[in-house]
Amino acid sequence: MENFYQILTIAGVLLYWLTLGAVAVRVVIKRRTIGVSFSWLLVIYFLPFIGIGAYLLFGELHLGKSRATRSKAMFRPYGQWFAKLYQHPQHQPHCQSHYGVSISQLCDSQLAIPSLSGNNLILQNTPEQILNSIIADIDAAKESIIMEFYIWHPGGKADNVAQALISAALRGVKIKLLLDAAGSRQFFKSKWPSQLRSHGIQVVGALAVSPLRMFFRRLDLRLHRKIVVIDNTIGYTGSMNLIDPRYFKQTQGVGQWIDVMVRITGPVVPIVSAVSAWDWEVETNQRELPQQPIDNPVLPSATSLVQVIPSGPGMPEEVIHQVLLQSLYEARRKIVITTPYFVPSENLLDALATAAHRGVDVNIIIPRKNDSTMVKWASRSFFGELLKAGVKIHQFNGGLLHTKSVMIDDEHCLIGTVNMDMRSLWLNFELTLAVDDIVFAAKLAQLQQQYIDNAEQLNLARWQNRALYKRFIEHVFYLFSPLL
Structure with missing residues (x-):
């Protein structure tokens, strides 16, 4: 009987490691961004059984x-x-406009939906x-x-x-x-x-x-x-x-x-x-x-x-992510982003920092208080890099700022349902309007300025002096930010 339990234990351990290896291989061959793959590997290896179950339930885009x-x-x-x-x-x-042309061409190619x-x-x-x-x-x-x-x-x-x-x-x-x-x-x-x-x-x-x-x-x-x-x-x-x-x-x-x-x-x-x-x-x-x-x-x-831009399952992958990146690349003078949940991809983070380095006035407006603790800490993990690049981060004091908008050079804007996080960019059914209209853009820019006027701008020196325990929490959530 003792031998039987030993064999059963060895078989169970072997089965577990084979399952773990199979899931890890699955993560790698899906060829997602390195950050997403790395985060899932951390989850499945450091949370035995729970991590494998989480990946099987949430790791891939199964519409049914x-x-x-x-x-x-x-x-x-x-x-x-x-x-x-x-x-x-x-x-x-x-x-x-030259802003709208690139977005429209991208949507023609990816969605085959014209602007009107x-x-x-x-x-x-x-x-x-x-x-x-x-x-x-x-x-x-x-x-x-x-x-x-x-x-x-x-x-x-x-x-x-x-x-x-x-x-x-x-x-x-x-x-x-x-x-x-x-x-x-x-x-x-x-x-x-x-x-x-x-x-x-x-x-x-x-x-x-x-x-x-x-x-x-x-x-x-x-x-x-x-x-x-x-x-x-x-x-x-x-x-x-x-x-x-x-x-x-x-x-x-x-x-x-x-x-x-x-x-x-x-x-x-x-x-x-x-x-x-x-x-x-x-x-x-x-x-x-x-x-x-x-x-x-x-x-x-x-x-x-x-330009109407739907995204989500059944639509071309990353279409809204590509539209956001293209909009940031087109900016010459100013970028203003409002989003309640800010957990950018590596490419979006790089695009924002690069825009600031080339002299674009980059502004991100987020709520001071957030209803998601995980998103709050993951979001903060990106602030230091952005502040060093010259990006202005404004924390809105007037409530949970839920507006999702991107303004480029006070002329072209994106507005709709998309948050700047992985869930909106790659998972959920979303809808965005790309608007080429200087008059409408001026009204949105005026509203964004009202948000800024009711916000506190983060200071790099003060940010770098924040408590060590806060930095530790931010680093932990940063590892899992591609999954939020």
Whole structure:
């Protein structure tokens, strides 16, 4: 019997090391960035069993067999829909600035989605303005409403939005809600899903989380887009979830969330709607592509040339990462970035430092207090290198700054749902607008300056004198930053 247990022990140890070796080989042959591979190797070797389990659950981008199969079948019809846009009269690449040309060419190559001019963009930056505007547009809706959010949290004006949707449904408006199952879990526990469905509104939870699904799909893959499309003519996207900040995460000590949304009219609205249609079909297997944008006369105020950039599973890998890098490379005078979660890739870190070295005024605005402890410490691990390069880091004091924006030379901007971290850049379903419009850029630049005015700029000398225990914690989280 003793020999049997010895053999069993040896077999178990051998099996463990064979499994460990197999997972390590898998990490290496996936050919991701060295930092990501190194972080996973640390996890699986220094956290026995737990590390292997973590990699099997979270290490690779598994969309799930049924969703992956549907996505592959969708490439051709959606590709044909987007290809028709190249014949639209508002596809005017010759009107682009030199900033927009490189981004547009990159998106033509990677996504085959053209930029279109003749749009009108309104920047909205207070919860009251955003929610009241959405409610007003819902009240005026005649045919259809599509809403897609990572978080819908009940309470306050968010409930007013739900009530407005019920009123619209009673008028005969067709309404679809696609909400991330994890991000909107409080909504799905509330009275609203049953009330909305009882009035004929389709409410679908995307990427449902359950113990069984963990073996077939990566659990932390999330639908992070924020989209509203009304009658295929009015669109919204930006950083704000469907929440009233007065009723959301009030016990975390970070203050109210500070967000923006962009209200859009013009030919790019159907493109945003098509992105949402993609998500709806991946989740439900129901195809409802929108009508192509109509060739309406362009209003004098509709001057924005906009590139819609979806990213995430089913889209070309690293597309938003490449767009961000290209934007930083194009900068000649000034870069301003706002992001709640700052955990850049090695390439982005190098691009920011290099821009500062060549004389570009580089500014990064982040919240002083963060709702993610891991991100807070990982983020701080990059500050020293950036400060030494001359990058200005501003810590915002007015709440959890959740706005995601990049401004280049006060002329060209990126705005949408993408954080500057690995999760947004490589994992989640995201949406970004690249906007070529000096007037819109000026309004965003003014808002960014308001953030800076309500922030404290980090000082290199003081930063270098921070406590040793803080440096140690930063170094620990730095090792795992590629996985955050």
